[in-house]
Amino acid sequence: MRGRRVKLLVGGVVILAALGYLVYGGMQSAVVYFVTPTELRAQGADAVGKALRLGGMVEAGSLTWDARTLALSFRLTDGTTTVPVVHTGTPPDLFAEGQGAVVEGRVTEDGTFQAQTIMAKHSEEYMPPRSGEMPAFQKGRYRPEPGTAQAAPPAPSDASGVAY
Amino acid sequence: MISTLGTVTLTTALVIALYAAAASVLGARTGRPALVASAENGVLTVFALVALAVALMEWALVGGDYSIAFVANNSSRATPLIYKITGLWGALEGSILLWLFMLGLFSVGVVLTYRRDPRPTTRALLPYATAVLMAVVSFFLLVTVVPANPFAPVPGGVVPPDGRGLNPLLQNPGMAGHPPMLYLGFTGFTVPFAFAMAALVTGRLDRDWIVATRKWTVAAWWCLSAGILLGGWWAYHVLGWGGIWAWDPVENASFLPWLTGTAFLHSVMIQERRGMLKVWNIVLIILTFTLTLFGTFLTRSGILASVHAFTTSDIGYYFLAAVAVTLVGALWLLAARGERLRSEATLDSMVSRESVFLMNNVFLVGSCFSVFLGTVFPLIAEALRGVKISVGAPFFNSVNVPIGVGLVVLMGVGPLIAWRRASLEQLRRHFLWPAVTGVVTAAVLFALGVRGGWALASFASAVFVAVVVGAEFVRVARARAVSAGEPFVKALAEVARRNRRRYGGLVVHLGIVCIVIGITASFGFQKSREVALARGEAVDFEGYRIEYTGLVHEQEPHRLVIGARLDVSRDGRSLGTYVPAKNFYEGRQEPTTTVAVRERPSHDLYLILGDVAPDGSHVTVRVLLNPLVMWIWFGGVILTLGTVLAVLPDRKPAHAVAPAALGRLGAVARGRPE
Numbered sequence: 001m002r003g004r005r006v007k008l009l010v011g012g013v014v015i016l017a018a019l020g021y022l023v024y025g026g027m028q029s030a031v032v033y034f035v036t037p038t039e040l041r042a043q044g045a046d047a048v049g050k051a052l053r054l055g056g057m058v059e060a061g062s063l064t065w066d067a068r069t070l071a072l073s074f075r076l077t078d079g080t081t082t083v084p085v086v087h088t089g090t091p092p093d094l095f096a097e098g099q100g101a102v103v104e105g106r107v108t109e110d111g112t113f114q115a116q117t118i119m120a121k122h123s124e125e126y127m128p129p130r131s132g133e134m135p136a137f138q139k140g141r142y143r144p145e146p147g148t149a150q151a152a153p154p155a156p157s158d159a160s161g162v163a164y
Numbered sequence: 165m166i167s168t169l170g171t172v173t174l175t176t177a178l179v180i181a182l183y184a185a186a187a188s189v190l191g192a193r194t195g196r197p198a199l200v201a202s203a204e205n206g207v208l209t210v211f212a213l214v215a216l217a218v219a220l221m222e223w224a225l226v227g228g229d230y231s232i233a234f235v236a237n238n239s240s241r242a243t244p245l246i247y248k249i250t251g252l253w254g255a256l257e258g259s260i261l262l263w264l265f266m267l268g269l270f271s272v273g274v275v276l277t278y279r280r281d282p283r284p285t286t287r288a289l290l291p292y293a294t295a296v297l298m299a300v301v302s303f304f305l306l307v308t309v310v311p312a313n314p315f316a317p318v319p320g321g322v323v324p325p326d327g328r329g330l331n332p333l334l335q336n337p338g339m340a341g342h343p344p345m346l347y348l349g350f351t352g353f354t355v356p357f358a359f360a361m362a363a364l365v366t367g368r369l370d371r372d373w374i375v376a377t378r379k380w381t382v383a384a385w386w387c388l389s390a391g392i393l394l395g396g397w398w399a400y401h402v403l404g405w406g407g408i409w410a411w412d413p414v415e416n417a418s419f420l421p422w423l424t425g426t427a428f429l430h431s432v433m434i435q436e437r438r439g440m441l442k443v444w445n446i447v448l449i450i451l452t453f454t455l456t457l458f459g460t461f462l463t464r465s466g467i468l469a470s471v472h473a474f475t476t477s478d479i480g481y482y483f484l485a486a487v488a489v490t491l492v493g494a495l496w497l498l499a500a501r502g503e504r505l506r507s508e509a510t511l512d513s514m515v516s517r518e519s520v521f522l523m524n525n526v527f528l529v530g531s532c533f534s535v536f537l538g539t540v541f542p543l544i545a546e547a548l549r550g551v552k553i554s555v556g557a558p559f560f561n562s563v564n565v566p567i568g569v570g571l572v573v574l575m576g577v578g579p580l581i582a583w584r585r586a587s588l589e590q591l592r593r594h595f596l597w598p599a600v601t602g603v604v605t606a607a608v609l610f611a612l613g614v615r616g617g618w619a620l621a622s623f624a625s626a627v628f629v630a631v632v633v634g635a636e637f638v639r640v641a642r643a644r645a646v647s648a649g650e651p652f653v654k655a656l657a658e659v660a661r662r663n664r665r666r667y668g669g670l671v672v673h674l675g676i677v678c679i680v681i682g683i684t685a686s687f688g689f690q691k692s693r694e695v696a697l698a699r700g701e702a703v704d705f706e707g708y709r710i711e712y713t714g715l716v717h718e719q720e721p722h723r724l725v726i727g728a729r730l731d732v733s734r735d736g737r738s739l740g741t742y743v744p745a746k747n748f749y750e751g752r753q754e755p756t757t758t759v760a761v762r763e764r765p766s767h768d769l770y771l772i773l774g775d776v777a778p779d780g781s782h783v784t785v786r787v788l789l790n791p792l793v794m795w796i797w798f799g800g801v802i803l804t805l806g807t808v809l810a811v812l813p814d815r816k817p818a819h820a821v822a823p824a825a826l827g828r829l830g831a832v833a834r835g836r837p838e
Contacts, residue, residue, distance in 0.1 A: 007514060008511060008514070011514060012526075015523070015526055015530075016526075019526075019530045019533075019534075019567075022534070022562065022563045022566060022567070023533075023534050023537060023563055025562065026534070026538075026558070026559040026560075026562040026563045027541070027555070027559060029558060029559075029562065030555060030556055030557075030558040030559030030560075030562065031541075031545075031553050031554075031555055031559070032553060032554045032555070032556055033551060033552070033553050034551075034552035034553060034554060035552075053554060067696050067775060067777065067782060067784065068696050068782075069696070070694055070695075070696060070784060088694075089694050089774075089786075090694065090774030090775045090784045090786070091775070093746075093754050093755055094753060094754050
């Protein structure tokens with residue numbers, strides 16, 4: 001009876017320890033810190049190579065994208081500090097200069113942020129169509145102009161998505 | 165008009181639900197069956213009123229009553245009829261109404277099933293179970309009446325001429341089925357929870373409450389599983405990022421109760437059989453129920469950023485309060501009954517079915533804990549250390565993949581290992597060859613160039629389970645074929661029919677194995693590439709040749725569709741034209757994506773449209789090769805068949821002796837002839 005208890009206890013402890021190790025190890029390697037450009041600069045060389053999320057505004061006049069090579073580059077700013085970001089791929093639909101964006105990736109030695117993913121920050125706010133407004137496509141551009149959308153007043157309430 | 169009528173209906177339902185909860189308890193305490201019966205009628209009335217509220221809301225949605233804010237926000241004249249209807253669960257308020265409807269459905273089901281049940285335990289448990297169900301219903305009704313009234317008029321009283329239309333992402337057949345299924349699962353677990361609480365209150369803590377709710381639990385579990393799978397299907401076909409699961413907080417919120425619910429489903433078998441784990445089972449069902457509420461808190465309070473783009477509202481606090489009340493109340497009740505929950509047996513051996521089930525529980529709850537931690541860790545870190553962090557998929561994968569592989573192995577061992585104590589000889593007989601087959605499979609895959617330790621372990625363990633289960637079916641069917649002189653297939657059907665629960669469960673395990681194989685392959689061996697294509701240009705990708713031949717524009721009443729025509733061929737043989745597209749909805753900033761997928765059992769070719777040059781001269785396309793994704797959906801079908809087999813009511817055998825005759829026989833046997 002006693003021997004069995006001990007065995008059970010040992011078994012339980014081993015399983016819990018393994019679980020704890022899995023969780024701890026996973027946390028160590030998978031936690032991604034969110035920083036602003038200023039915070040990133042303050043970290044200096046310490047930040048190099050760490051997985052980070054960088055959030056800011058896409059600086060006006062900084063965005064270049066080559067539709068052939070898919071090379072994307074722009075600068076993210078928080079008003080005081082600016083960080084150059086490079087990425088390979090198609091920018092997301094709402095990504096544009098003057099808009100907020102969050103990028104996930106790593107900083108290289110030369111201070112450039114190599115982004116693996118780019119998330120355009122946006123709200124799913126309702127913009128009532130103004131009279132005579134054409135769908136974005138017919139205005140000669142597939143991605144709707146954020147500027148025109150922002151000028152419109154937001155709807156009184158918004159509820160998008162389902163519970164879960 | 166509808167607005168007022170709806171609010172009055174819900175308020176009336178709230179009053180009656182509160183009465184039913186109180187009357188049920190009072191009637192049971194004071195031994196007044198009439199009061200209990202009136203409470204039961206109250207349950208039926210509440211459901212009728214909720215159904216009326218749902219009908220009113222559908223009437224408003226389909227008829228376009230834009231004086232109701234919910235309708236104005238989630239429907240429009242141009243919305244197709246089917247999505248006017250599904251607009252009910254297109255946003256928070258309507259979702260709560262749907263939740264209530266499902267909960268009402270289960271409550272009515274419980275009352276109608278058990279109100280004429282003569283068994284004394286059921287008679288004792290039912291009033292309290294009814295009261296708990298009605299208390300939960302009251303909570304949801306309160307939410308619809310105060311913070312999230314679906315019938316609230318538009319603010320300011322200015323009725324817009326047209327609504328805003330259903331969120332485009334939800335205008336999809338997958339979304340029509342995913343939320344209702346999930347809610348059936350969530351609300352379904354309220355039934356075993358209600359009976360567990362009734363068992364605690366009445367002190368009838370033996371196996372009866374578990375037996376009474378067994379099929380309800382299995383049904384709820386199936387609904388939740390199907391809801392989660394449909395959610396994955398939706399993510400894969402509609403969100404268009406190429407995968408089915410991203411460990412998003414909202415996905416996690418549905419996965420947490422599934423994990424504890426699955427643990428509960430298994431551990432109750434030990435209580436039924438051996439009278440052990442009584443406290444544990446009650447804790448599990450309390451956890452499962454609480455997690456369904458917690459999920460709503462998590463996703464609705466706005467404390468977590470999620471791709472599902474929820475709006476914040478006060479109802480988060482209501483749900484947090486409900487979670488707190490449930491946990492404190494239920495655990496206090498549990499503590500008060502502690503002395504009656506003593507185990508009737510102890511664990512005999514570490515190598516036994518009991519111990520395998522115990523391990524299954526530890527793994528499932530451990531996985532639940534890790535997912536919970538990963539989901540709320542950003543909150544804790546921000547509160548304690550003031551840093552903003554995110555916990556990404558690598559964390560969830562690194563913890564849950566090893567646990568998952570362990571669970572798969574147990575899934576093969578559990579159903580066949582002996583109760584109490586298994587001998588080495590039994591282990592060898594059942595598991596030697598399946599284990600060898602699994603290892604050989606892994607070796608063959610390795611030789612074929614498949615790499616990745618966990619992936620190989622996952623495939624090996626999946627094959628192990630499939631062989632164990634397959635061999636078991638063959639063994640029992642062959643034994644019956646010989647003894648009853650039946651053909652093999654008939655014998656197999658007979659065996660399954662005679663022990664539906666066991667063999668239904670084994671079929672479910674086969675379904676899960678199928679899903680595990682699909683998940684392992686599609687997560688671990690996805691290939692992707694992003695290319696820019698000029699018109700007339702082609703790209704070679706994994707044996708496919710994909711040529712961009714031009715744009716397609718389609719103006720539909722509610723949206724503009726821009727698609728890229730991609731001619732796909734393989735070895736010079738044309739496989740047809742695929743058109744991944746973007747959809748621009750009026751009044752929405754962001755277009756939605758329509759992916760084009762060529763689905764085959766071996767792999768899917770998955771095409772996503774990126775950027776489009778205004779003149780259509782070139783496009784960017786992301787091309788993915790997702791292996792074995794169809795196995796996941798196919799596994800869902802097997803899982804469904806297994807569940808149906810397990811819960812179908814047992815048919816009376818064709819040549820059964822009539823009950824009257826049985827009674828006479830019994831009398832004869834007792835030596836008292838009529």
